[in-house]
Amino acid sequence: MTQYRLTPLADALPSTVPFVGPETQERAMGRAFSARLGANENVFGPSPSAIDAMAKxxxxxxxxxxxxxxxxxxxxxxxxxxxxxxxxxxxxxxxxxxxxxxxxxxxxxxxxxxxxxxxxxxxxxxxxxxxxxxxxxxxxxxxxxxxxxxxxxxxxxxxxxxxxxxxxxxxxxxxxxxxxxxxxxxxxxxxxxxxxxxxxxxxxxxxxxxxxxxxxxxxxxxxxxxxxxxxxxxxxxxxxxxxxxxxxxxxxxxxxxxxxxxxxxDSNWLAHIQAQIAIARDRIAQIASDNGLTALPSAANFVAIDCGADGSFAKAVLDGLVARGVFVRMPFAAPQNRCIRVSCGTSENLDVFAAALPAALADARKA
Amino acid sequence: MTQYRLTPLADALPSTVPFVGPETQERAMGRAFSARLGANENVFGPSPSAIDAMAKxxxxxxxxxxxxxxxxxxxxxxxxxxxxxxxxxxxxxxxxxxxxxxxxxxxxxxxxxxxxxxxxxxxxxxxxxxxxxxxxxxxxxxxxxxxxxxxxxxxxxxxxxxxxxxxxxxxxxxxxxxxxxxxxxxxxxxxxxxxxxxxxxxxxxxxxxxxxxxxxxxxxxxxxxxxxxxxxxxxxxxxxxxxxxxxxxxxxxxxxxxxxxxxxxDSNWLAHIQAQIAIARDRIAQIASDNGLTALPSAANFVAIDCGADGSFAKAVLDGLVARGVFVRMPFAAPQNRCIRVSCGTSENLDVFAAALPAALADARKA
CATH class of the missing domain: 3.40.640.10 (Type I PLP-dependent aspartate aminotransferase-like (Major domain))
Structure with a gap:
């Protein structure tokens, strides 16, 4: 008998976690992501008044x-x-x-x-x-x-x-x-x-x-x-x-x-963010289209891009993006896992994504 | 049947809470406490480098x-x-x-x-x-x-x-x-x-x-x-x-x-705080002694003061302090509930406590 005794339920639970954080991936890679577009965060940031209120x-x-x-x-x-x-x-x-x-x-x-x-x-x-x-x-x-x-x-x-x-x-x-x-x-x-x-x-x-x-x-x-x-x-x-x-x-x-x-x-800031998100969604869709892929319509701060094949192919595209410093994630279940999921980013973030995607796709097609 | 169904355990749990927060008491009183000495917080605050790190x-x-x-x-x-x-x-x-x-x-x-x-x-x-x-x-x-x-x-x-x-x-x-x-x-x-x-x-x-x-x-x-x-x-x-x-x-x-x-x-800041806590503990003990009460030795950032009678008396002292703008708490169980518990405060906080305690004690003795 160990010194402590878990409940039967706790004992039976897996030790897996729902999501691996980007910092964990960065530590494993030994370098930081160039574009953090995987966790549906809002890179445009909170209202300046919120930052001020927190600091005070x-x-x-x-x-x-x-x-x-x-x-x-x-x-x-x-x-x-x-x-x-x-x-x-x-x-x-x-x-x-x-x-x-x-x-x-x-x-x-x-x-x-x-x-x-x-x-x-x-x-x-x-x-x-x-x-x-x-x-x-x-x-x-x-x-x-x-x-x-x-x-x-x-x-x-x-x-x-x-x-x-x-x-x-x-x-x-x-x-x-x-x-x-x-x-x-x-x-x-x-x-x-x-x-x-x-x-x-x-x-x-x-x-x-x-x-x-x-x-x-x-x-x-x-x-x-x-x-x-x-x-x-x-x-x-x-x-x-x-x-x-x-x-x-x-x-x-x-x-x-x-x-x-x-x-x-700060409703003005929210409106500003909503506009930035709309711009970023359009840009992600354009990048997808430029690469012969289809972006799904989105009402969120991210866009699912249909990579046009199965989950293994989308995973290969994702791996290629991650290897090029772009943090993205993808759906877990078929057939939605034919997609990668790209969070809205700044213009600079999406430049990084746009630069990395063609090579990631090419590698995935070779694999 | 209600629309939602609690587990039998959740259904049986009380809706009481372990602690009522000082803000709740302040809202009920319609004014802020003059000295917040009830939650064993550290009024001396965190290291300036911690404040800076959080703000950044x-x-x-x-x-x-x-x-x-x-x-x-x-x-x-x-x-x-x-x-x-x-x-x-x-x-x-x-x-x-x-x-x-x-x-x-x-x-x-x-x-x-x-x-x-x-x-x-x-x-x-x-x-x-x-x-x-x-x-x-x-x-x-x-x-x-x-x-x-x-x-x-x-x-x-x-x-x-x-x-x-x-x-x-x-x-x-x-x-x-x-x-x-x-x-x-x-x-x-x-x-x-x-x-x-x-x-x-x-x-x-x-x-x-x-x-x-x-x-x-x-x-x-x-x-x-x-x-x-x-x-x-x-x-x-x-x-x-x-x-x-x-x-x-x-x-x-x-x-x-x-x-x-x-x-x-920031070990220097911690040492500074430890010194402030020691000073405050001594001051609380002195205030207790000045009022004919006994402070218990403390290795924490608060001091239990034996009010010299039972739990009802200590509760009356506590109520008198709260009514005078001093937030303090007390033990829940006898015989420890003969005490009130006073967190370490600034010199100004403890001046407020020292000023309020004689009248709170006098009121409790009259009750």
């Missing part, structure tokens, strides 16, 4: 465990109440709390095959059983997700809109209509991490008190604060209250709370 | 999920290997991961009655059964803790050295000798959050690979970075590796990683 924060004090000021501002921004909002350590942290609240040994959960692996990691981590449905024409398929949820008696069903890794999206009305088929006793986790990059109307027009769903939002993408770790969820107050049973009450970084509040209030 | 961090990037540079520096600092170290979102976050790895339905855990409530919160949150032993002469009692662990077959036993909330401590040799009675299959969680404030020799001289214990350290106390949320644990590599099964791999704030690294390297 006195970090000797614990953060407010209620995130009161940020929740109040978010409530005003969305026209809802603070009781509809929980702030947490990024969407990843909130997904962990949510899964912990709902999922135990063998409980059924539904997601799309190839959707966000960190959600799957949490489901497995609490002993849930994942059921997956395929993408439909590179879109997550709400009708199929909810039908599968009914079939397996799922407690949670995960849907990202816009989707990661494909960048595809549904108009909010599609989600609203599909929700009519959500089975009783099943909660929709609607991950809207990228909704600030999407056309108006992508977020379904549903009240915050709607008991059928919980919406996840983040300051990591359009607001440029991935390193700060600030996400929030919107749901009915009784569900929001339940997070208080399990969350790390003093888990929020105090500067991050202040930075997110400042970022929320 | 580009928060648009996710933090390195391996916290590689910080772990490397910590390993060099302690003369151990990075494989002995896991960095996490404060000790609170690390305790949550540890309890999750080890504790499920009905598993036995041992702690002292009145010790750190957040540990208890995590144990309850994962379905563990807490067994408590009393303090011995205001010290945690290693022999009693380990005997109880043997009696109930505990998987974890918690011991803080120095102790919070009493400030008492054991020489490291006491811990080392007591460990001989730690039962097989039980892991000691040695919380050393305050060890940087303690006399040399308080930390037991045991190898990082010792399979009997995991040590918890933090940048929240002597390093003045409570708001940043950086803690770390030291243990044998196989146990450290297990954290990778459940932790939020991208949970660390990027600026916090940089700030902690800079703080670790």
């Amino acid at each position: 924060t006195e970090q000797w004090m614990y953060g407010d465990p209620e995130s009161h000021d940020l929740r109040a501002a978010l409530a005003a921004h969305h026209g809802i109440t603070p009781e509809n909002i929980i702030v947490g350590e990024g969407i990843d942290g909130l997904l962990s709390y949510l899964v912990r609240l709902m999922v135990a040994d063998g409980d059924a959960v539904v997601t799309s095959d190839g959707a966000y692996p960190t959600f799957n990691y949490h489901v497995a981590g609490f002993g849930g059983e994942l059921h997956k449905v395929p993408y439909a024409d590179d879109h997550e398929d709400p009708a199929a997700l909810f039908a599968k949820a009914a079939e397996v008696g799922a407690k949670l069903v995960y849907l990202a809109n816009p989707d990661n890794p494909m960048g595809s999206w549904h108009d909010g009305h599609v989600i609203t209509r599909a929700l009519e088929a959500l089975p009783q006793g099943c909660l929709l986790v609607l991950d809207e991490a990228y909704v600030d990059c999407a056309p108006d109307g992508t977020a379904p027009d549903l009240p915050a008190d709607d008991p059928r769903l919980i919406r996840m939002r983040t300051f990591s993408k359009a607001h440029g604060l991935a390193g700060a770790r600030v996400g929030y969820a919107i749901a009915a107050p009784d569900l929001i209250t339940a997070f208080g049973k399990v969350r790390n009450h003093f888990g929020m970084n105090r500067a991050a709370q202040a930075g997110a509040l400042a970022a929320l209030q | 961090t580009e928060q648009w990037m996710y933090g390195d999920p391996e916290s590689h540079d910080l772990r490397a520096a910590l390993a060099a600092h302690h003369g151990i290997t990075p494989e002995n170290i896991i960095v996490g979102e404060g000790i609170d976050g690390l305790l949550s991961y540890l309890v999750r790895l080890m504790v499920a339905d009905g598993d036995a855990v041992v702690t002292s009655d009145g010790a750190y409530p957040t540990f208890n919160y995590h144990v309850a949150g994962f379905g563990g059964e807490l067994h408590k032993v009393p303090y011995a002469d205001d010290h945690e009692d290693p022999a009693a803790l380990f005997a109880k662990a043997a009696e109930v077959g505990a998987k974890l036993v918690y011991l803080a050295n120095p102790d919070n909330p009493m400030g008492s401590w054991h020489d490291g040799h006491v811990i080392t000798r007591a460990l001989e009675a730690l039962p097989q299959g039980c892991l000691l969680v040695l919380d050393e959050a305050y060890v940087d404030c303690a006399p040399d020799g308080t930390a037991p001289d045991l190898p990082a690979d010792d399979p009997r214990l995991i040590r918890m350290r933090t940048f929240s106390k002597a390093h003045g970075l409570a708001g940043a949320r950086v803690g770390y644990a030291i243990a044998a590599p196989d146990l450290i590796t297990a954290f990778g099964k459940v932790r939020n791999h991208f949970g660390m704030n990027r600026a916090a990683q940089a700030g902690a690294l800079a703080a670790l390297q």
Whole structure:
């Protein structure tokens, strides 16, 4: 017997991780990436007022465990109440709390095959059983997700809109209509991490008190604060209250709370970023086209590029890009893994990508 | 049936929280505290180089999920290997991961009655059964803790050295000798959050690979970075590796990683803080004495003051201080709850405390 004793569940969990970080790859390569375009970060950065607010924060004090000021501002921004909002350590942290609240040994959960692996990691981590449905024409398929949820008696069903890794999206009305088929006793986790990059109307027009769903939002993408770790969820107050049973009450970084509040209030900066993202998406599509590849339409801060063959070929293209100092990632599941996924970058970042892609493709075709 | 379904465990958990934050109290009072002396924060603040490192961090990037540079520096600092170290979102976050790895339905855990409530919160949150032993002469009692662990077959036993909330401590040799009675299959969680404030020799001289214990350290106390949320644990590599099964791999704030690294390297600042803490402890003891009360010896950045009566009386003193703008806390369990707990503050903070205490005592004696 070892000195410590893991639970049977923990003992059975794999030691693999959802994502290897770019710093790990850089250390293995012995040099830094020239263009960091793999983690859907926002290289254009946060609002200057957010940077200022973070720098001014006195970090000797614990953060407010209620995130009161940020929740109040978010409530005003969305026209809802603070009781509809929980702030947490990024969407990843909130997904962990949510899964912990709902999922135990063998409980059924539904997601799309190839959707966000960190959600799957949490489901497995609490002993849930994942059921997956395929993408439909590179879109997550709400009708199929909810039908599968009914079939397996799922407690949670995960849907990202816009989707990661494909960048595809549904108009909010599609989600609203599909929700009519959500089975009783099943909660929709609607991950809207990228909704600030999407056309108006992508977020379904549903009240915050709607008991059928919980919406996840983040300051990591359009607001440029991935390193700060600030996400929030919107749901009915009784569900929001339940997070208080399990969350790390003093888990929020105090500067991050202040930075997110400042970022929320700088709508001009957000508009500036949205414009930069649109420009970068167009440029990525042009680079794809220049190389005879097809960029998929995207409502996110990244673009999936169809490399025109199978997953092995796309992986070879990705490896060629990485070897040339361009950090990108790709979808995990077929047939979406025929693509590589390129995050929006600066003009200079995309110059590096444009310079590296032809040789990466040529190498992949030779392999 | 509600739309969402909590697990039976989550459904049964209370909605209470371990600690109410000072901001919550301030909002309820409608004014700010004049002296924030309740959360064992370090008002003297972090190293200027840590502040600078945080301000320079580009928060648009996710933090390195391996916290590689910080772990490397910590390993060099302690003369151990990075494989002995896991960095996490404060000790609170690390305790949550540890309890999750080890504790499920009905598993036995041992702690002292009145010790750190957040540990208890995590144990309850994962379905563990807490067994408590009393303090011995205001010290945690290693022999009693380990005997109880043997009696109930505990998987974890918690011991803080120095102790919070009493400030008492054991020489490291006491811990080392007591460990001989730690039962097989039980892991000691040695919380050393305050060890940087303690006399040399308080930390037991045991190898990082010792399979009997995991040590918890933090940048929240002597390093003045409570708001940043950086803690770390030291243990044998196989146990450290297990954290990778459940932790939020991208949970660390990027600026916090940089700030902690800079703080670790500024040993002059740490020495300055240790001197300030010693001065403040002496001043708190003098204020207690001036009011006919007894300060307990402390090896932490706070002092427990024996108010000379029972818990109700100490609570009345605490309420009188809070009403006069002084944020303090007190132990939860008898007979330690005859005390109030006052964090080290600046000279100005302690002037406020000194001015408020006589009237708070007088009111408590009238009640």
